[in-house]
Amino acid sequence: MARPLLIDRESVLVAAFRIADEEGLAAVTMQRVATDLLVTPMALYRHVANKADLLDGLVELLLDDVPLPPATMPWRERLRWIAESIRLAAQAHPAVFVLLFQRPATTAALDVRRAIYDALRDGGVPESEVARTERVISTVILGFAASEAGGRFRNRPKREVDSDFAAAQAMVEHYLDQMRGEGASSTS
Amino acid sequence: MARPLLIDRESVLVAAFRIADEEGLAAVTMQRVATDLLVTPMALYRHVANKADLLDGLVELLLDDVPLPPATMPWRERLRWIAESIRLAAQAHPAVFVLLFQRPATTAALDVRRAIYDALRDGGVPESEVARTERVISTVILGFAASEAGGRFRNRPKREVDSDFAAAQAMVEHYLDQMRGEGASSTS
DNA sequence: ACCTGAACACCGTTCAAGT
């Protein structure tokens, strides 16, 4: 049988992801990733097109790590679950999370978006308003999570940031209740 | 009289700001800034501590460019003015704007924050809620502006993004009306 | 005090070469 591969795309991304988590995005260099994998930097180029492609891969990995709620859960709880999952992912992987703001939705982000669409529909948001409602509430949650991940709240006590997040969530839910209009079918 | 300085801190920041605007943050290197100023890269280190200091200076420059509303304007219009100013600054200087998410509030950001505080107080938000209200609405507006500046809405038509911004603003205003409580003193 | 020259330890990326 053929000589086994020393590395593949996944091992490259996993190594880079770990470096980002532990030492920040600036530490993620082709040379450093290669060193951790015991290969030369040039070996990486067979598995990622270039560094931008590598960073795109990190965002995918991050979003795969955002657990989506079971479809059996009441819609309102599903939305809270997703918001909480995104915030936890931002806290666990702040360096990678900030990349989310630098590029348009990738395929993994589409899974999250679809889960939000489903919850909004189940909550009675009219079909014509589902897409916009998702964009607005995602921007609020992502904005909050990215602020936290990026360090904009660095000087604030954790309890305060937590209750600010609760306030932002309350604002979103209220907006949602308006969007649900008269066609609302269920509550929770 | 002494030989005139070739460069000073302001000229360094202005040169870097222009490069960021025209070619993005990746183009802002010490060597490139120096080249534009007709000096060697090492000359910059007499005027900025290092590259991080230079980037901090760019954020200051950006925030100085956010016009604040006249105090005579009704409070609600002042808030809309500020939100609009921030969004325009993000559109005009997207590369620098994303840095705002990477660092805690600087002195220039404090001017903006104070203007928001004043408007909230004039709108009847209880003193105990002013600070949190400012944090929540700033996060929404900044999150939206950063999404736009970072390219998260890159694939969307401008009209759609505009109306999403209006929806986010409406959400914020509604939240605000709740925060105003019974002590509201004026409307507009 | 302000700027330069030379140098150091890095970057991302290419290309031809090995197996």
Next chain:
DNA sequence: ACCTGAACACCGTTCAAGT
């Protein structure tokens, strides 16, 4: 097909030297 060696054109930053 996969990885390496050598090389290129960059980075940020330091230090000693010039004026």
